[in-house]
Amino acid sequence: MSNLAGKHIVLGITGSIASYKAADIASRLTQAGALVDTCMTPAATRFITPLAIRALTGRPVYVDMFDPEAETAEAHVALARRADAVLVAPATATTLAHLAQGSAEDMVALTVLATRAPVLLAPAMDNQMWENPATQANVARLRERGMAFVGPAVGRLASGHVGAGRLEAPETILGALRLLLGRNGDLAGRHIVVTAGGTQEPIDPVRFISNHSSGKMGFAVAEAARDRGARVTLIATPATAALETPYGVERRTVVRTVDMRDAVLAACRQADALVMAAAPADFSPTAAAEHKIKKDGSGRLVLELEETPDILRAVQQAGLDVVRVAFAAETQRVVEYAREKLLRKGVQLVAANDVTAPGAGFGTDTNLVTLIDAAGTVEALPLLPKYDVAMRILDRVVALLRERDAGSLPAPAGAVPEG
Template sequence: MLQNRRIVVGVCGGIASYKAIDLVSKLQQAGALVDVILTEHAEEFIQPLTFSTMSHRPVYNDLWEPSGQAAEHHIALAEAADLLMIVPATAQTLAKLAHGMVDNMLTAVALATRAPILLAPAMYKEMYTHPATQANLALLRERGVTVVEPEVGRLASGAIGPGRLPDTPTLLGAIATVLGRRGDLAGRRVIVTAGGTHEPIDPVRYIGNRSSGKMGYSLAEEARDRGAHVILVTGPVALPDPYGVEVQPVETALQMRDAVHRFIADADVLIMSAAVADFRPATQATQKIKKRSSGAQGRGQSEEGEFSIELVQNPDILGELAQILNAPPAQKTTCQRLVRVGFAAETEHLVAHAQTKLQQKQLDFLVANDVSRSDSGFGTETNKVLLLYADGRIEDLPLMSKASVAAEIWDRVVPLLSVQEQGDGSE
């Protein structure tokens, strides 16, 4: 997504300018060509050498230098940019941009470029909420500028409130979202499920699994970066919500099933990467189940102190969708055009079990991985998967990062969308 993209980062004079150093570093590491522009007041906080060291490129700061080359530079930067991001965007710079004022290199580039502009405001809370600042932001949004809302938190003054610059992952997510608006999933609505489910035994205990949700979150972020509207239905995980993704948290398999059915009607793709529990307790205790003294019998507990839980089977979400597809035409819904991808996490007989799931659930393709491997599956940063197709083909992908696996999966989904439309007779 960022490889060889020309990103211009404008840095204004605010205490949050130090966070722009990490942003520039991460962009450069991701393969972007980063040009940094500092305002005069930004140099009161951070020197140009810091940014040139991180970007491996010159830093621009003076529109009025005597050689006149700055005039050429500001036009060249404006024309070459794929994106202009201003971070932090101060109240003064927002006012200048809103009213077309040009008095430094940054505002000159901003007025000259036709690239998307992304603003990350950061300032004292009263300055941010002031009607003048809000009016300027509203005017800029009307002109197509994207604004990354500041977070509520502790500010440099010690006060608590809105105005805190988001951390680098959020800023990178915003950049990827803007750059991906014309991607190969633009205009598509996709559902990704992620994480495991927790099936309550009592208010403090549950039946669950080891799924971290990393694969599903990578799939959601990759789809976002390609321009899709992404709904991420996620079980309990220890991961931050991805920027630009509609997140629907659930806990149980039944809640996940309900969420999928709620969003499915106008979706183009469903990728079920969640590790949904196959079983749940038949009943849930309303109070914490206590250990009993010897000789006493409690709920599901024998005289010997053994404890048992009666389990019932959870619904098969993809299996239910297959039944809908096989229903008489009058009973079918819009999900008959849905591209459906499933996952199979196995510890033995990987191909045989995966082929059975693929056939039973009538998927477009299935992603299978051996979770007994130390480098693949639950909690790891990498994954080693097989792709099994409805026509019998099996594609063996090498070990790679989960983000790379997500990209490979979407590369195979995109052509299926065209096939589905042709089969449906759509234009």
């Protein structure tokens, strides 16, 4: 699920060699639960058929504004008014010119002119067309009027040239659309810091101590917070390298627990909430060897470890006024340990999970989480996709932020004093 579910999206397709990619976009939007009504310019129908799009969306495709068979003579007005967002992908140079002029000679331009919904434009064209001052002036004018752009990407163009002009990847376009739809969400204007992944504590230049945390839970929290309008800083470890940064999320990479602490402290100075979904290593070799440690024939190697800094305690001790959520990955007595963690770390909410339960914990796309708050309430969530778990956590963060704003943020009873 995402914030696209149930949303009315008008997809405008214009006449580009990239028009065929609009089929993929239409399909992904539909699979995400959006209600996709499509407008195509006559030029677009030379590249891809309305039938293909209608088959993918299961909804009407409008091309001819003078179609006497249309369900309503004012189809563009009906579409424009019920749209939650309008996405034009691909957007040609010609259509950008039409939109900048306020011209309305086809169903795409007409609908954009008639809507008050947010508009996202995904240009695609030859790089020299894109760089042309006429196109750039149109883009600047459209930006000034509040229209959002995604892309174009730099890469190989249909002409064989390499430059800026490729239609952005469909997943990036959907990310940009979700960002736009989130603008009025209940976390709009909030800055959320999220951590993700297991930290790595170096033993020598080629080895480290880490854990099984994949970072998927933290990325789901970052994505969900973005979808609800938050500005998101995602502090992630190299363990998460394979995960795409959610569109619009600022990602910082840290390696060791001590680096994560510093990055979290810096980010939290201007943040409203911190969700610690990372798994910082609790122990670190006392000193990393300068060179690769070799076998010496003794049959053993003894490493001395020391405790790493406690990031949540550091945030508490810095006196930062952020709502704090901790994750507790346990293998036994989950609620008991989570309660203890809530008190010890002075957080407002703990999301506890038994990482040994089927479908829960590291690397999976689902999670089985129990939420424990400072009032002592225990809410056991069912097995859910990590995105949905993230949404449930953020529901609580929204409520906690309201309490913080009202000056009544609950301090965990019996919180361990600073120091």
